[in-house]
Amino acid sequence: MFFIDTVEVPGLGNRSYLAGGAGRAVAVDPPRDIDRVIEAAARRGVRITHVVETHVHNDYVTGGLELARLTGAAYLVPAGARVSFRRVPVADGDRVEIDAALVLRALATPGHTPHHTAYVLAEAGRPVAVFTGGSLLIGTVGRPDLVEPGLTERLARAQHASAHRLADELPDETAVLPTHGFGSFCSSAQAEGDATTIGKERIGNDAFVKDADTFVAELLSSLDAIPAYYAHMGPLNAHGPESVDLTPPAVADAEEIAERLAAGEWVVDLRSRIAFAYGHVAGSFNFEADGQLATYLAWLVPWGKPVTLLAESAEQLAYAQRELVRVGIDRPAVAATGSPADWIREGERLRSFPRATFTALASGDTDVERVVLDVRRTSERAHAHIAGSLHIPLHELRSRIGEIPHGTVWVHCAGGMRAGIAASLLDAAGREVVAVDDAFDSARAAGLPVMES
Incomplete structure (x- = not known):
């Protein structure tokens, strides 16, 4: 048999x-x-x-x-x-x-x-x-x-x-x-x-x-x-790929994390998008470990740029390492585990931004200056989109942030994961942002003007 x-x-x-x-x-x-x-x-x-x-x-x-x-x-x-x-x-x-x-x-x-x-x-x-x-x-x-x-x-x-x-x-x-x-x-x-x-x-x-x-x-x-x-x-x-090394990376303290951010390196927070929005190291990016981590981090990070990983636990860190070696990100530069309070220097404050639903977007004050940003792929937007929204696919966002008009950016995708990544990129760039953590199918029911092709 x-x-x-x-x-x-x-x-x-x-x-x-x-x-x-x-x-x-x-x-x-x-x-x-x-x-x-x-x-x-x-x-x-x-x-x-x-x-x-x-x-x-x-x-x-x-x-x-x-x-x-x-x-x-x-x-x-x-x-x-x-x-x-x-x-x-x-x-x-x-x-x-x-x-x-x-x-x-x-x-x-x-x-x-x-x-x-x-x-x-x-x-x-x-x-x-x-x-x-x-x-x-x-x-x-x-x-x-x-x-x-x-x-x-x-x-x-x-x-x-x-x-x-x-x-x-x-x-x-x-x-x-x-x-x-x-x-x-x-x-x-x-x-x-x-x-x-x-x-x-x-x-x-x-x-x-x-x-x-x-x-x-x-x-x-x-x-x-x-x-x-x-x-x-x-x-x-x-x-011919080299052998992989999945041993734990060197441990970074708050000072080194700050230095790497100042040097323009990528500091990646692996926690859930909910936890990240609540409080995170200023300048860090959020790629959830249990999302499509390898695909989206490898897609967005400049190839070869050092990556520092911030994880809640040694288990989460090990999982992320395994995911990343599959796409050629062989070793984190350094890593740290624990909570955001452990990753910032004394006297520094954590950053945060709000999360919302499409219902909140629909019921918000229309007199407030805001931008609705759709970060789905072009093929997704071709089926349906919110009238008047700006479209920049997630994989193009970092190079096109300058195109986003002034105002609070309400960023959405199809389900929330990519919106979380985009919100972290925008937050790191100093923009006021709201992460729409909701299924796009809810947009019409919320009363938003959804246009279909």
Whole structure:
């Protein structure tokens, strides 16, 4: 009997897999923090003999090279990928025996990247699952625009063809196991559900229900902003990532925190947006540890700038470190745990700002000078927005704060998390701000003029 274990990476909207049988296993698209994969193998009592990559990833730093080094596994990477390390190049049709009954077959599925490869797991000659990486996702496909703008349309057409190849070659009952699509920005649309098969995708995936021209046109028109840190992930993975160090960082006292702020470094408060609004170190930024920390911090911070982490506990700090190494923020410069009172020098005061709902925004004094700021992505605002609101996507906010008119800024997003980040950026810049911590769906019910496209 075979097994397939899923290693969730919810902060990035990704999944990795460990699949095997009697004593041997293969790891597919492993995350940077490989200890979880090793622990999964230990629980199963199997040896990892192969590590495979479906493609050179653009949204996270792989743990594949390190996992192969530590376990002695063969490291399989698509032959077309240009990398700087030794690996086993994989071509279309190549087969690898996992155990006496399990075979992994490579299937070229270009589209997400030119070299993308899916892997079909067969037991006794019968396909049971296909690891589709960023090719065929649940209800959608991976983005074709992350490699080179000039290749985007060609890769979009390749995505359509690759999806059809998978469906043509595999039985309907074959489980489809993608890496992306659970909130990942590598997905061209938000996936629905968490399990699927080739048969289900035949009737519900746009790649099957639409002809190639329609599919490509709609896919290209739906592409959204690309997180800035993606530009660094591909090169890091192609070069070969270094080992990670998850030991606690050096401890900073209040004096050092102040000095780092004065030097223009990023001091990141990991507490909840509620706690941050109530009281925080002036100049610090709020990225909640249990939000999409890795995605948004890596997207907004200038690449390579030192980051200081402020956490409520050692556990919260360790969690954040693990999240951040996955996107190449390998070591905090320093860190501190405790409460804001521990992080400021004697005589200094904490900053704070109010939180509110859309009902409060609607009932507020209209004679007061205020600005309603929408920090959602362009694609979100295209569906509906508050009439008269200013739109600056969160990832553009720091460079465009000067465009915001005078007045108190009421900042909102779709649910509150990004508004909290934006409010902290505005507060650090000296603006009067109110964080609208509410679901955008409540705006119309609150009596605000919501315009739909």
